[in-house]
Amino acid sequence: MGSFKDVVGHKDIIKYIRNAVNEDQVSHAYILNGQRGSGKKLLASLFAMTLLCEKGGPDPCNECHSCRQADSGNHPDIIRVTHEKPNTISVDDIREQVNNTIMIKPYQGPYKIYIIDHADLMTVQAQNALLKTIEEPPAYAVILLLTENADILLPTINSRCVMLKLRNIRDTLIRKYLMEKMEVPDYKADMCTAFAQGNLGRAIMLANSEHFNEIREEAVQLLKYIHEMELSEILKAVTQITAYKLEITDYLDIIMIWYRDVLLYKATKDVDKVVFKDQMKSIREQAKKSSYEGIETILESLEKAKSRLKANVNFELVMELLFLTIKEN
Structure with missing residues (x-):
């Protein structure tokens, strides 16, 4: 999984997360808002790993039992909410995977973290069900909502979450990543960078x-x-x-x-x-x-x-x- 040092761009968000962890000022709910391919999943995973890392540093150590579990996708205190319908997260998905389990204390770490990808697919009923949990969460709960369009979420949810907006990454950083990490030739790196319009995930997809x-x-x-x-x-x-x-x-x-x-x-x-x-x-x-x-x-x-x-x-x-x-x- 790596650490925040490996993330291209998003320095403000990384600084915010590190400070929140170091100063024990972690909120109960966050919205990571950005385009597809902008790095929401990576940041959410690193955030979760950092919160549960046994060494308690500003970055996950990647060595402790907790980090290894998180890296393999098997950490009992990191719950990734899934949904059967491709374009909808239903009220049942939220009730069964979040509301009905959130009062069970963490198995081994100080936090219990819920990652809801494509949170903008939640129905209004699902959002209202989640809202009750966000309003009165247990102290150990952290909910990470990953969205491409936070405006679709209810204003009541937006107002109760810390908003982390993923900005476009500078072209020079994307081009450097493609050429140095992926060994893409310069003319192709230029083309992929131009098309990506600040989105590293898209640049990587185009390069491949x-x-x-x-x-x-x-x-x-x-x-x-x-x-x-x-x-x-x-x-x-x-x-x-x-x-x-x-x-x-x-x-x-x-x-x-x-x-x-x-x-x-x-x-x-x-x-x-x-x-x-x-x-x-x-x-x-x-x-x-x-x-x-x-x-x-x-x-x-x-x-x-x-x-x-x-x-x-x-x-x-x-x-x-x-x-x-x-x-x-």
Whole structure:
């Protein structure tokens, strides 16, 4: 599992946790709020390990019996709440796994820690059931709610928990991690870092994804030749992209970064900040042909396309409209 020293970024949260443990000021409930892949699970696990570590340091020692149990996922005082339904944490899940067990004292440590991942999936009834426990918890209980969107939780839950917001990590730290820890070549590290937008988990996923390279190549080929394509060819391209429906956000992000590169190069002629360095010839040509207004229109259309796809508007229709906007600008 490691220690807080191994965590990339999130220094403020780590400092807060260490101080809370050192000064014996641990709250009974926390919300760790951040995007998928931002490091919520790792921070929650390290927090739990630190609270139960037999050496009582600001970091888990990774050597004592408690740390070894936590590392293997077998610590009796760390309860990870599960749910059978994929998109819902029900009131029964909370009652059975939290409310009905929380009054049983810790088996061996000073704390009993509940980790509820995807807490934003709790139904209103489940949240209300948890609220009663959060309002009057036993002194040894610590509840960690992991969410991607804390605003979905009831205001009464939000107000009774300490909020720990996971911010975006600096690009330089992500790039360094990819190159030093994962031995990713610099051009690929640049690309993955740009796409990750401050999210290390996403950067690691992209660096490990063969599929991502395929999607990138298809997008680049389309962007290089779209202005010469007939309508029938554009419709054919939309049909091919249907295969990537699950990764469509990545596909649209690739197009967005391409046009940001075009805009950046047009405005500054600075090659160093361009992400698609291996496509500089095409970026230069595009920058000459496109107007600032045209590029802005394309970037706005990409945001609209993302919103429409989230709202389940017809996939083919959304992509056709987007490609026609790109072709015209």
